[in-house]
Amino acid sequence: xxxxxxxxxxxxxxxxxxxxxxxxxxxxxxxxxxxxxxxxxxxxxxxxxxxxxxxxxxxxxxxxxxxxxxxxxxxxxxxxxxxxxxxxxxxxxxxxxxxxxxxxxxxxxxxxxxxxxxxxxxxxxxxxxxxxxxxxxxxxxxxxxxxxxxxxxxxxxxxxxxxxxxxxxxxxxxxxxxxxxxxxxxxxxxxxxxxxxxxxxxxxxxxxxxxxxxxxxxxxxxxxxxxxxxxxxxxxxxxxxxxxxxxxxxxxxxxxxx
Amino acid sequence: xxxxxxxxxxxxxxxxxxxxxxxxxxxxxxxxxxxxxxxxxxxxxxxxxxxxxxxxxxxxxxxxxxxxxxxxxxxxxxxxxxxxxxxxxxxxxxxxxxxxxxxxxxxxxxxxxxxxxxxxxxxxxxxxxxxxxxxxxxxxxxxxxxxxxxxxxxxxxxxxxxxxxxxxxxxxxxxxxxxxxxxxxxxxxxxxxxxxxxxxxxxxxxxxxxxxxxxxxxxxxxxxxxxxxxxxxxxxxxxxxxxxxxxxxxxxxxxxxxxxxxxxxxxxxxxxxxxxxxxxxxxxxxxxxxxxxxxxxxxxxxxxxxxxxxxxxxxxxxxxxxxxxxxxxxxxxxxxxxxxxxxxxxxxxxxxxxxxxxxxxxxxxxxxxxxxxxxxxxxxxxxxxxxxxxxxxxxxxxxxxxxxxxxxxxxxxxxxxxxxxxxxxxxxxxxxxxxxxxxxxxxxxxxxxxxxxxx
Numbered sequence: 001x002x003x004x005x006x007x008x009x010x011x012x013x014x015x016x017x018x019x020x021x022x023x024x025x026x027x028x029x030x031x032x033x034x035x036x037x038x039x040x041x042x043x044x045x046x047x048x049x050x051x052x053x054x055x056x057x058x059x060x061x062x063x064x065x066x067x068x069x070x071x072x073x074x075x076x077x078x079x080x081x082x083x084x085x086x087x088x089x090x091x092x093x094x095x096x097x098x099x100x101x102x103x104x105x106x107x108x109x110x111x112x113x114x115x116x117x118x119x120x121x122x123x124x125x126x127x128x129x130x131x132x133x134x135x136x137x138x139x140x141x142x143x144x145x146x147x148x149x150x151x152x153x154x155x156x157x158x159x160x161x162x163x164x165x166x167x168x169x170x171x172x173x174x175x176x177x178x179x180x181x182x183x184x185x186x187x188x189x190x191x192x193x194x195x196x197x198x199x200x201x202x203x204x205x206x207x208x209x210x211x212x213x214x215x216x217x218x219x220x221x222x223x224x225x226x227x228x229x230x231x232x233x234x235x236x237x238x239x240x241x242x243x244x245x246x247x248x249x250x251x252x253x254x255x256x257x258x
Numbered sequence: 259x260x261x262x263x264x265x266x267x268x269x270x271x272x273x274x275x276x277x278x279x280x281x282x283x284x285x286x287x288x289x290x291x292x293x294x295x296x297x298x299x300x301x302x303x304x305x306x307x308x309x310x311x312x313x314x315x316x317x318x319x320x321x322x323x324x325x326x327x328x329x330x331x332x333x334x335x336x337x338x339x340x341x342x343x344x345x346x347x348x349x350x351x352x353x354x355x356x357x358x359x360x361x362x363x364x365x366x367x368x369x370x371x372x373x374x375x376x377x378x379x380x381x382x383x384x385x386x387x388x389x390x391x392x393x394x395x396x397x398x399x400x401x402x403x404x405x406x407x408x409x410x411x412x413x414x415x416x417x418x419x420x421x422x423x424x425x426x427x428x429x430x431x432x433x434x435x436x437x438x439x440x441x442x443x444x445x446x447x448x449x450x451x452x453x454x455x456x457x458x459x460x461x462x463x464x465x466x467x468x469x470x471x472x473x474x475x476x477x478x479x480x481x482x483x484x485x486x487x488x489x490x491x492x493x494x495x496x497x498x499x500x501x502x503x504x505x506x507x508x509x510x511x512x513x514x515x516x517x518x519x520x521x522x523x524x525x526x527x528x529x530x531x532x533x534x535x536x537x538x539x540x541x542x543x544x545x546x547x548x549x550x551x552x553x554x555x556x557x558x559x560x561x562x563x564x565x566x567x568x569x570x571x572x573x574x575x576x577x578x579x580x581x582x583x584x585x586x587x588x589x590x591x592x593x594x595x596x597x598x599x600x601x602x603x604x605x606x607x608x609x610x611x612x613x614x615x616x617x618x619x620x621x622x623x624x625x626x627x628x629x630x631x632x633x634x635x636x637x638x639x640x641x642x643x644x645x646x647x648x649x650x651x652x653x654x655x656x657x658x659x660x661x662x663x664x665x666x667x668x669x670x671x672x673x674x675x676x677x678x679x680x681x682x683x684x685x686x687x688x689x690x691x692x693x694x695x696x697x698x699x700x701x702x703x704x705x706x707x708x709x710x711x712x713x
Contacts, residue, residue: 049607075609076609085601087599094272099608100608102596118272127268130272
């Protein structure tokens, strides 16, 4: 077991945002977190990376409680990919990815770090943009750059916060493909918060459906993405079809509320 | 479909480009250092006393390297009369245009005086100073311009021989006591303000952050006004104004830090708190001035415009000491600043202790800015603009932005001071105003012609 989340609670003042969340993540596994807006998907991911400090519960990384680890130690194990980054000041794509080496280096970056960055850029097929400014490239390319940074970090676990939400369908598929294939080829585990239920169904091994800060359903995509679950969690009437392997969802209409 | 590049870019090409990119940044560091050295020389040579650029440099370098930059050797004392006769005569002819020495005889008397006697009144005497062993005096009488009758020489033992050199006393005093403290203050104040501005912009992720907009300068201005107008202060005596300015500048930043260290506050909280402080202390200064005596108000206003007139070696030493402590502390964290530029969450996920780093660096950079501002008054523009100009030139990697912004700050400040001193000499304009006056159009030009998306 790579990562174990036990009874995690998080809240601001009196409002609980996450309640009693437990989950596990295996090596090489891709787990999707789905749920309506405000269900706590992003909050959970940030709690796992200790960007937010949970109010209760524990998060074990290879059996060690991360509250007993330094930020730097956590950064060597887990890489976080934010939804978007708005940069105030310019940075090249290369420098953005090089920043992923931060947990591993001193003041000076070595030739080895440069080579690693180049390798990651090549792997994601974005090396031609290396010297361009991060703000100048398209949203899909930016997302790949952010994933590249997490890969340069050489973490065993990737935490991705809605990596596909601003992308066209080709980039959505490309990004999910990348996540899936590095999970398989490099033994990296990933937790992906994602809105698109069809992408979630296609690319994840297991799904965690949150609603109102609690776990609503958990299991393989087939058992989580049911007509009943979607109706109750999202308030949406949907058709769930299957291509024999994975379910696919056609949303029809919002459930009428009286 | 994305447009396919006609040619694939290889990793090696990118590596080459990256190396060039780094090379460009290093070039800028050396370029600005060279520029500072150049402006120092020119600036030292300009002023009421006439000193050439070369004399200025040799005066500067003579102190640390006394033997390498010695002035011209005129003769060896013990070789006159003797093998150095011709040398001394040639010198006298070249310098004083007294041709009669050519054929005159050189005599050294028993009490150690060299004299050359010509026809009639014409006479040259060189005596060693009884009190100051390092001095010798030349006296010429007879047919000569009265302004050139006396000159000082420098006497110095080298390789067991007593050498008589051209005196550099005037240039040395002028350079070391009058002009250099001012220029050095300009350099270190520029470096400090440029650096502090770059750091504040980086950690607050805001292009408007600078010692000025964070209220540090207004705090200092209020402290100084209080000392000048009301005579009240925290430390007394000679350092009343400076001490007051320093204490109030720090007070402002501690208020800002206290407000923004509350939970859930963002970098924007700090900026807004800083701007609120700027208005608050500005208003208090205005009220003080409203009730102040005309003369005192004038002095307070003069203090606040910012200039380098208060330069002296102790001041330079204090600021240099502060800079030497603060600069490494700030530069060390360049990677953290880079990570924080991508957002607090990303920085945390990359292992940076964001809140801690922000507080520590704010304290350090504020201390640096406050130390400078309390001696120079409000030189607001550099801290804001030097970092921006730097990023326009070399991109946003803080490992290079911090040093280059500091160096550029120094370049801007000493060149503005050069203009301020010379443009309507002997009146010296306040350098704070000149900096903004020269810098603002240049800055506007740079942001107008920028090629890429910047803010």
